[in-house]
Amino acid sequence: MDLVVINLIDGLVTGLLLFMLSSGLTLIFSMMGVLNFAHASFYMLGAYFAYQISLYVGFWPGLLIAPLIVGVLGALVERYGLRRVHQYGHVPELIFTFGLALLIEEVVQFIWGKNIVPFDEPELLNFALFSIGGNAIPAYKVFMIFISIGIFLALLYVLTRTRVGMVIQAALSYPRTVEALGHNVPLVFMGVFGVGTALAGVAGVIAGPVLGTFPGMAFLLGSIVFVTIVIGGLGSLWGALVASLLIGWLTTFAATSTFEFASLLTAIGLERPEDLSESYIRDLWTLSLPQIGPILPYILMVLILVFRPFGLFGKRDV
Amino acid sequence: MNAPMSKTAVPALQLEGLRKSFGRTEIIRGVDLSIQRGELHAVIGPNGAGKSTLFNLITGRFAPTSGTVRLHGTDLAGMAPFQINRMGLSRSFQITNIFPKMTVFENVRCSLLWSQGYRYSFWNLVSRSRELNEGADEILEQINLTARRDLPAGVLSYAEQRALEIGITIAGGADVIMLDEPTAGMSHSETDYIVELIRKVTENKTLVMVEHDMGVVFGLADRISVLVYGEIIATGRPEDVRANPKVQEAYLGAALEAEH
């Protein structure tokens, strides 16, 4: 029973972390229509910047400064790269971010080397807040929960209480007309991209110490963030939140489950062969749920897209 | 021109009790209409009356909430646009709907493929078929776009795109042709030209047309239906409709005089 409670908490943490990442992407993807494949790379940059900063002034200033730098970088990328590519259409944009991801990974290796860097959580939060059934809940995780919720509320405000969202959505189809109505579209695009990447930066600073800060960290999260926002439904912040939590819990429970597919096979009347190497389904006999845990979100996404192409909360076609 | 055919013939297009709601608003509120083979029929009505929606219901773009649509006697319920098109019904769009990245020639040639029996074949080469290429060029000639043949359709001017829109619609040689505001955005001389063209290509065919240009409507149509708030308030010969006081009030207003 304890394990279930623990899993709920762990899943929440994982989910909210995912949400931090996907909120920025949702912002960018749904508003600008840019499938930003470099999003996770900005997340990585956040972690590395924070690490570098933490070497001089500790963790906390990094939490503030690193996302800022990432955001400015993102804005510059928009200004001098994406904006140019935008006119050619979505696929070139995507390729652009693809190339960017490649480049950022290389640059990170160029600067910080290929090894894992020792980026740790701040001393202040490096203790177990409480523990359930011998499992410690680190204070840092609780801190993560609060930050994510804060981000969610702030974004919700910006999206529902300001005109920015509408301007961008309109500009997607007719940028010139929106400009002719007096809106500075390029500036708004730059801002959105900056904010989106800065959010990725925040996620990087926070996740870096827990998930490890190394050049492959971006690749690891690269596609799962897309899965999240697609499941949630494009343009829906609530969708991103729900999908993140769903994925968080799904993967957490899958990882801790002890379900074996063998039991399923026995249930349908098959008998475990003496010599597994003879059986064509020998892999099924030894398969367990944790083994396929990380691909569950993809299965979920495909199913959702086949039966509900708008995602869970989306109103329009993804 | 073509007098309505005898009562016994199956109508080209027959609508019965057609209704369509979007959410709680009912846009088409029970339309009954029967259009004979060879008839040139115009649908007029105020903006937002549901004319384009009616087109969309007939061509399978929307599914009706209730009621039936019959094409040459066949119920079209549940059919997709491509299935309806294969039965010989072709339409144009009020808001230009072409293939912007393909050349003008390709646009037209693609619209010939199915009707010339090429279907999903991957054993024929389109460039080797004389009838396809000549047919496409002929259409281009007709809509005056031969000079623009090899340009991507997206760079044509607005009026040229409208012409292409019509070209694509008539290319397949369907026997029921539906045109949604074919002359919108065209200048006087171009309008006259297009009207002539429509008259020519719809000879012995059925035409359903939506237009706000009364000159075009009264010059072309055998019969006119007036759609107001999703209901047909009058159907008949042009003179009758023009004289109908309800129509004058709901639609034509004083504008008719000012126009011509």
Place this chain on the structure above:
Amino acid sequence: QDIKAAFIDPLSGPFAATGSNGLHQFQFAADRLVNEKGGLLGGRKLVVDGFDNKTSPQESLIQLQVAIDQGYRYIIQGNSSGVANALTEAIEKHNKRNPDSRVLFLNYSAVDPALTNDKCNFWHFRFDANADIKMDVLTDVIAGNKDIHKVYIIGQDYSFGKAVSAAANAMLKAKRPDIEIVGDELHPIGKVKDFTPYARKITAAGADAVITGNWGADMLGLGKALVANGYTGPVYTYYAAGSGITAAFGEAGKGVIRLVSEGQTNPPVSDVASAYYDAYKAKYADGNVDQTRITNTIAMLAAAIEKAGTADDVVAVGKALEGMELDSIWGTKLFMRPQDHQLIQNMHILQHTNEGVTYDYDNSGFGVVVESTVEMAGMDSPTTCKMDRP
């Protein structure tokens, strides 16, 4: 004319760190053990050049072909048994089809037992202990620790992880039937973002010890999650040191992380070894000698070439390597078992700590110190290898 060895390993991509560290150690070893002493066969230098295989079997085959064309006759590889399996087959075919340009495969780190069992061939030599031998050593230690009653086995879902699991199960059962294996599972390789759920499960199962073959980010993630969850028992590992991992564990890994490995750098075994290490540090300030088997590989290759009297006839060199015995500067005897080309050497259990560390890793103050030793481990471990010799 130089004797050329091609180092085909990842120099870019996620495993680049291990790859480039390995390359540096090879080049250093070649210089220090051979070239600075006047070369081989009366003055020929031994050079090791890097070929980036991006950890891809296919790309490895391309690079193999390139290397062979450029006159490389010694192929060095170690990262990922998957690549090693592809290479050993490709090399066997190549040598059969092109007798004029045969090459030897010096495997310094791919430990899938199959390479010296069912898939063995004359051209392949392994300088690391294979997974079974390592597990034998590990389970000896566990068997000797009466405090351990419950063991959890976790690994990456691929051939090496499965080999570790199979060996652990079999050997624990044989050596300590009373030990309960409370968990035995595989997780997808390189895909798990957060190991916390696994750590929870391990704690919940009440494990006294954990055995894992994880490496890279998977090792770090698992270890950190365990520690963060309050786990205090030993974690027996294969690859939890160097390449940034030691630094990243830092204080948290102390008393927890154990490593089974051939290398003894702490405490240093001899002045020669210390001098070697010092020289390496002088050259690569950020680097570690975390794979002492690399030194051994070069030493044995050099000895074999000298013994064969040729560097170009790799059959002769291979024959010279077979059964060769040598003293390693790291204080162990080396014996290349002729039946399967598996190197037999002393194995150690090392402990992650900052006490008594002369040579730390990643300049972190932490390093690995020998806790116990099994001499000439796996000397008579069985093998199914049936080798055709040219």
Place this chain on the structure above:
Amino acid sequence: MLEVTDLHAYYGKSHILQGVNLSIQEGEIVALLGRNGVGRSTTCKAIMGEVPPQGSIRFKGTEIAGKKAFEVANLGIGYVPENRDIFPGLTTRQNLILGLKPRQKDGQGRWSMQDMFELFENLKNRADVEASVLSGGEQQMLTMCRTLMGDPDLVMIDEPTEGLSPQMVQRVASLLQEIARRGIATLLVEQKLSIALDIAHRVYVMGHGRVVFEGTPQELKAREDVRKEWLEV
């Protein structure tokens, strides 16, 4: 109010505008007539800065040639493009809100959303549906209203009556006159001569990228030759 002198514009290398001169006073309706493709829309676009203009465009005394479209708009020029450009995915109401200037609130200008709904009942009924499903005519109305929401001092309207029913055409005509009464200058690009001649104070006729005639509607009616050569009627 608006003074355009020797305006040139290009698409790629084709020279579309070849020295256009025109001016508009406060509260004046000026019609810009001409055949398809003579460059009337391009003139509007050049003034807005959507097509790079060469020459001088002075608005309320400021040179605006070379300014960005949103800067021009914020100076008080409104533009209703010919192809409607309804923002799909936004509702009618949201489309109207986007007409407001960045820091402007509804009701601050000459026109409020309420006014618009009163003017065109169709829009009111359709206020909260996605605007892309509006009928062609409704979209035309929406575009016009959207621009008015931004409270421009000068509006350029490109073919406002296209696709409108005869009745609605009348309505638009009176709206244009109402606009003028509120002191707003209008540049009207029209195909339908009758309307243009009815409501315009002055007309320009364009041909081949130049203004070929300038005068009052009465003068134009009198000039058979101009109408034949440049307007085909």
Place this chain on the structure above:
Amino acid sequence: MTDTTHKSAVSTPASRLTLGQVAPWLFAIAFLVLLPFVFKSNAALTIMNQMMITIVFALAYNMLLGQGGMLSFGHAVYLGFGGFMCMHIMNAVEDNGLPLPLPLLPIFGGLFGLGLATIIGSFSTRRAGTVFAMISLGIGELIAACTVIIVVLFGGEEGISGDRTYGLPVFGYEFLQQIEVYYVLGFWTVLSALLMYLFSRTPVGRMANAVRDNPERAEFLGYSARWVRFYSFCASGFFAGVAGAMVAINYEILTEQSMSATQSGVILLVAFLGGVGFFFGPIIGAIVFTLLQSVLSLYTEIWQLYLGALFLATVMFFPGGLAGVLMMHVPVARLGKFGLLVMPYIKTLLPALVSVIGVSALMEIIFHYRHAPPGDEEMTLFWVTFDSHNLLAMLIAFVVAAAGFWVAKRNSGELRNAWHAANTPDGGRA
């Protein structure tokens, strides 16, 4: 056009093949046949084989992206599946002594690719756009994950290997040597490319373009957008499978890498680099990319940095890809004004090249400076050996880069003018 077409008007193509249509293919065949006489080494052959595999795969991919407007993030799955099945066939043939000549293997690869595509396509092609892209991503990840889980079929991370010399020599060839394999692959490359080219000229192929541009309108022309997509998808799966079989023949091993998301991403980049808007674009992309990946990585450790930069540069400045750049010159050539461009090109591109060399030299020096062990500070760059810790070297590289850039920039105006001039027919519309 050529003289054989004189009779027919521009609009009606001759019903006989024209030399203009056949010439590129004959040229390609001749080129492929002769290439091994220039590049004889096995390594060169291996790289050329890899190139041909990438060509077929990239062309197959572009049937989706370029022609059908379907952005796939998981196309490696079909290549991999075809390849794996071919490995199994190869092993089965060897074990059972079946009489299946090796050169026929690609047919089976294609059929298996087609089979899988039929299944997946049946639901993934219902929609285009992001839905399709994301389903392909999901399916790609799913099947890629299966490769390590389902060991029976995919052999885990070790993959499945076999021996192509399984007997049954074809015309006395046993495929022991790379050169023999080269010609087998060459044959299949030409054949597949030709078939794919012809496919793009068939009614389905044409409609794929139409559906890409405007699926809704296509439906009103009698075509179901979904079926058109489905057919393109299946055809693409077939040729991806052929490429997979080529992998099997060339490497005699297939591993999960061939099916991985990385591989799927790479092929997208390759196709785009070459230019998705042109049939032959992906061919160029495949050649350039393979060279970069296999050859550049021999010379520098930071090749991926260059690769990333190249992609960014391509997408920012040449959205039509390399083929787009080439095709930009067709109008110029038609006007016979190519001569106008030669000097300006030399004057701009040469310094630009120098600048690029300077920048890369700078990168290399910095890289060496940061990573070279002390005492080993010598580096060789462009046949010059120097001390990377010597500031002078960096300075020189920087000056070269800056000077090149400056000259190129200064001359670019001239190039722009020349470009205009070359594109303007004497006294006509542009």
